[in-house]
Amino acid sequence: MIVSSLLLLLVLGVPIAVAFALVVIANAEAWNIDPFSLAAMPFDTVSNFSLLAIPLFLLVGELMNRGGLVKQLTAVCDLFMSRIRAPMGHIMVMASALMGAITGSSVATVAAIGGTVGVEMRQRGYSKGYTAALNAASGLLGVLIPPSIPLILYGAIVGVSITNLFIASIVPGILTILVFSFIHSILSRRVLPDGKETLPASMAQERNDKTVNKGSVLVRALPALMLPILVLGGIYSGVFTATEAAAIAGVYALAVTVLTRQASAGDLKKILEHAALASAAILAIIAFTSIFNRAMILEQVPQSITEIATSFTGNPILFLLAINAALLLIGMFMETNAATLLMGPLLAPAAVNYGIDPVHFGVLLVTNIEIGLLTPPLAANLYVAQRTNEARLTEMFGYVMWFLLGSLLVLGMITFVPALTTWYQFL
Template sequence: MTLGIMVIVLVIMLVVGVPVGFAFAMSGVLGAVISNFPLGTVASSSYYTLTSIPLLAIPLFILAGEIMNRGRLIDRLVDLCGIFLFWLKGRLGHVAIVASAFLGAMTGSSVATVAAISSSIGNKMMDKGYDRGYVAALTASSGLLGVLIPPSIPLIVYGAAVGASVSELFIATIVPGIVMTIAYMLVHGLSLKKVLNKDTAVGALEASNAKDPEVMKNAKKSIINAIPAMIMPLIILGGIYSGLTTPTEAAAVAGLYALIIILVGKMIGFHQIPEIFFTAAKTAGGIMCIIAFTSVFNKILTLMQVPQQIAQITIGLTDNKIFFLMFVNILLFCVGMFMETNAAVLLMAPLLYPTAVAMGVDPVQFGIILVTNIEIGLITPPMAANIYVSARINGSNLFEMWPHVFKFLLTSIAVLLLITYVPALTLWWKMF
């Protein structure tokens, strides 16, 4: 009864526009009052959640990504991708996809990736004759790679929520990220003839065995300019996997490195630094508020033993891991359609994790399944944050985008099923 009231209140508040974090906190407090749980214990959960060292990586990665964006290092990365993809038809689309993957290795944020790539490549693609709706759909969908390629903010959230190793989660998502990138490139390649305006397309379908003069004439300069940006993933992932740094320490080093690069390179002035920090703080503050207040709701669910009840019900329905994972995917897909990513991860991870482990699912693999599934919600209405951000920047709308988004959505689901039922994709590193 109490759980039903909490869920109804939560849904009503989310529908009327109450901020996500406050909606979770208020419904959680209501549940505590009804169940006569001590409010002091519930309130302290927010504090103890935010004092988690792994979660400190979130604002630091956001800061590093904002510095990279303001220093225009992202544009240099886009140019570098174009140099190595000159031989592909529809090169700009492939550049958008690959650049999104690289950018994910710097920001860890899907929405930030969409905004940056849409601003850098969107107009160029439309100038080449690409349909506006397709450009918006491509950049929105490619933003998912911002989470699958480590570092990933939702994976940090998952690791903190269930006690899984963030380093192992990062290394586990590398192969799925590459698979998703290749799958998107195949979709783009097969879509070219249908999404190009034949009257305005200028060389978009051309592919040459020789170097593209337009891109390659400044190849040496572009490669040199992109070196600072390429070093960033090496700092982050190299530091983590070599054991020199934790994910949080790697995020701090990456932010400091990015700041030094753009200052020494005179890409920004000192007077712009406060604005960069302020923008990053606003973004990080919003995410951290959601994490803190969602913990109140989760605390009540834990005190009510809801995770244990779900585990018992699920095991009672089936003891088959294949069917359990199918049920989990359907549930998470629905949740991702209606909830903000980090809030959904924080809500569903503690609920489903015990059952998944009891069913013999590796905690790391389950983390990749959960985060990938919920992230797909970013291109699945009604929430679909990636779609709305891309539509605004590219001047498109949902009706123009949806037929194209649907193709990438089906592709994402196909890769998700591979991640779910082929454990080697995420656990490959345990083979060595």
């Protein structure tokens, strides 16, 4: 009843943060909850030090995109993949992974890479529909490749090490890269004339110049390449936390953008505005879902779910299959961050009761929900890729289905092979 009411409000178009708060207020009397006792909770929640990483990583993404650093990363990918058949599709996947390793946001990755790599893919003979489909699917790497904003949210609200979550998501991210690249290799034979990219004369000359000046391409891209190394290397070596890494990355990206004169003062103002607005939207959702989650705890909903799950089956595999089905459905109707904040605290206790590692379950939960970015009606990645690549949804669906199946394959591997996420515990 509670979840169905929430879903109804979301379907009716009520803003996500408002919908969470309304459900609690409307049921406060029935739940014997004093609304005034929850007044300070939104502020207390967003004051969590770990959540500071979200606006900082979003700022880094804006600086990367508008400061020209994304083009430098794309040039490096092109440098090493130019001899592979249908290279631009592989470049789309790899550039999305690199962007995800910096921003932690799927939608930001789709917008940034679609506006750079997507343009060149269309110039080389790919249809708008296929380009947009690959762009939308590759955007999932913005969530799977650490750092990941949904994983930060899960770790903060469930009480799991965010660093361990980042480490655990590395292998699933690599698997997704390999699966998407394999699918592209097959589909490119069908979507390209004679299965080969068409390279205009001007672009062919540029390619030749890049081949001769590989060193200069790497030197120009060195500041952009150092950023993911700085972020991930610092986190995994234990030098600084994920939040501190976000702060360092923000200062670094800002310094590189200013020193290389990639953005004017007006551009910097727009960058800060976009990052602030995106951060405010996410933090508002976090603030008001905290009220909803507290109400669920007071009503002992997590305990009830655990009891129902354990009475339904004592087999952890069957439990995970049921959870996968439920989360895939929820991901179709709820925004990724909101769904993570809602389902994490509700389902994590039941998973632990089955002996499932909370880190493994966190990666599983986020992977499930982020697949919803490709599945209507919400499907944020599809809509952003559609606009960025000037395509129609009907042109995209036939291709998106293949990448959706690839995502489900990776999900199945994560579900049935826990070592893919818990491997770091054996070191």
